[in-house]
Amino acid sequence: MTDSGRLGGRLVGRFVALGITGSIAAYKSVELLRRLQAEGAEVQVLVTPSATRFVAALTLEALSRRPVESDLLTLLPDGRIGHVVTADSADAIVVAPATAHWLGAMANGLAADVVTAVCLATSAPVVVAPAMDGEMYAHPATQANVARLRDAFGYTIIEPEAGPLASGQAGVGRLAELSQIVDAVVAVIGRRPIRAADETGRPPRLAAAVREADLDGRHIVVTAGGTREAIDPVRFIGNRSSGKMGVAIAQAALDRGARVSLIAGSVEVDLPSDAEVTRVESTAELGKALATMLQAGPDGRAGFDALIMAAAVADFRPRRPAKAKLHRGASLNLELEPTPDLLAEAVAVARDLSPMPILVGFATETGSLERAVVKLQRKGVDLLVANDVAEPGSGFGTNTNRVTLLAADAPAEAWPILTKRGVADRLLDRVAARLDARDAAAQTGPRHVPQESRS
Ligand SMILES: Cc1cc2nc3c(=O)[nH]c(=O)nc-3n(C[C@H](O)[C@H](O)[C@H](O)COP(=O)(O)O)c2cc1C
Structure with a gap:
């Protein structure tokens, strides 16, 4: 779990x-890095060659868990x-402290160091906090x-x-x-959309900070996207699902070493190339693909370890x-019939499989999440992942999500x-812990799933 995921904030x-x-x-930049992290940010440190003489890359890398960009x-690797x-x-980019020399280089567009080059190349807001002798x-x-x-x-x-300066003199x-610097970063970002929600769009983390392959040898089945129900050969009833949440789970599981079967309805994002993909359109097709997955193998064992129905x-x-x-x-009356409850059907079959797979459902609500508890x-x-799609930054099409995780045997x-990748990683933490349990x-006796440590 990253620091940002654990702490929350602006x-x-x-x-x-x-x-x-x-x-x-x-x-002081070391403390600024911590403060930005405490607000929930992932931080990439950029240094000028002179800055490396004042503060060690080791400190900055150990705290940010990303290689410092200096050259x-x-x-990149x-x-x-x-x-x-x-x-x-x-x-956002925040330059703190900014030297007199750097201000001069930046004002003239001289991109000889990483800090100026990033500021020149970006369309993100920039915050600059100068520090120097008063004169x-x-x-x-x-x-x-x-x-x-x-x-x-x-x-x-x-x-x-x-105030008093390092030179021993006083001045501005x-x-x-x-x-004040953190507040300024929060203010300049405001309500702008997140620019690169996925890790893949950002510079890499330190190898040691990459999640360990704790799903190696596991087979995870994920459903993603929306279903479409035909009205006639050209029209359908659909929903606003973009598939981003399910695809983020599939990618996160692959990154952690799992074999992933992805059953995808209509999606607006690329599907991970390493997943075994089954494309479906209607609920009936999704049901068929699930039924195939749920069949026990010739040895009578379950063919997968977890089913995540996103x-x-x-x-x-x-x-x-x-x-x-x-x-x-003049008018058209459509008579609708309920579709089969695929989650309930899957649970009924999966409960008889051995070993018993971990089953995760998603509940989309607008307003109260009380119905999710009943569900x-x-x-x-x-596990049931409940989210209120009426909340800003949550639900269909967004890159972020605010969810409540409900478990049969643990508090909400x-x-x-x-x-969405952050939600996927946290959810897979829980799935991996339950599979290990x-x-x-x-090995030891009847099924007992301990409550995972909160993170
Ligand atoms: C001990 C020491 C402290 C310094 N502190 C500052 C400072 O606070 N502000 C500043 O503008 N320059 C300061 N300098 C000078 C800069 O390090 C120097 O101008 C350097 O070329 C800046 O390079 P940079 O802007 O590429 O990081 C200091 C130099 C020394 C030796």
Whole structure:
């Protein structure tokens, strides 16, 4: 679990680039990094060559769990160009402290270091907090550079404060309070959409920070997207599901070493190339694909370890879809019939499989989640992910989701707003723990699933 996932705050789901330049105040950047993380941000640190003399990359990498970007002329391990990836994915860039030299380089567009290069290459908002000797800050050259950054570039300048300086003198040059800098980052991001919700669009994390392959050897079945119920050969009744949540789960499971079977209805995103994909259109087709999955193998054992039903399945369908296109008329009455309850059917079959798979359902509600609690009990799933799609930043088409995890044997957990990948990772933490507990119980006796540690 990342720090951002655990702590919550005003920057949850956000990716912030922190530029550090060669000022004595660079030691405060370490604390600024922690404060941004405490607000929920993932942070990518960028340093100028001088900054590396003031603060160690080891400290910054250990805390951010990402390689520090320091060398403009070195490619990322996967061949991408680091400063462009950061510029394109960051929700904001904050340069703190900013030296007199860096202000001059930036004001003139001199991209000789990573911090200036990222600022030049980005369309994200930029916050700059200068720090230096009072005379240096008062110099007309510095003042002109600051004015250019603010007025011509639209950067938010957090003015330095008066007070004792490292030089032993007093003056206006001390780095502003960190809380003021964090507030400015929150304010410039405002309600802008998240630019790169998925890790794949951001620079890579340290290899050690990548989740371990705790689903290696597991087979996870995921349903994703919406179903379509034919009215006639050209029209259908559908829903607003984009498939993003289910696809994020499939990708996260693949990244953790699982074999993934993905049953996909209508989706608006690319499907992971490593998944075994079955495309379906209607609820009936989805039901058939599930029935195939649910068949026990020749050895009588279940063919999968967990079933995660993230697809938005129609509750009703036209009773008699027309064989030919319906033509315009005064009115049209459609008679709808309920579709089979695929989740309940799957649970009924899966309960007889051995070993018993972990079953996860999704409940989409608008307003209260009380019905989801009833659904958990009625359907007999192990876990139910309930989300209120009426809430901003949650539900169909968004890159983020705020969900409540309900479990048959543990208290409900209301998670903060997270990227869909963040929700997927947390959910798979729970699934992996339950699978491990299932296997341990099979060795020692009757099934007992301990409550996982909260994270
Ligand atoms: C001990 C020490 C402290 C310094 N502190 C500052 C400072 O607070 N602000 C500043 O503008 N320059 C400061 N400098 C000078 C910068 O490190 C120098 O101008 C450097 O070239 C800045 O490079 P950069 O802007 O690429 O990081 C300091 C230098 C030393 C030796």
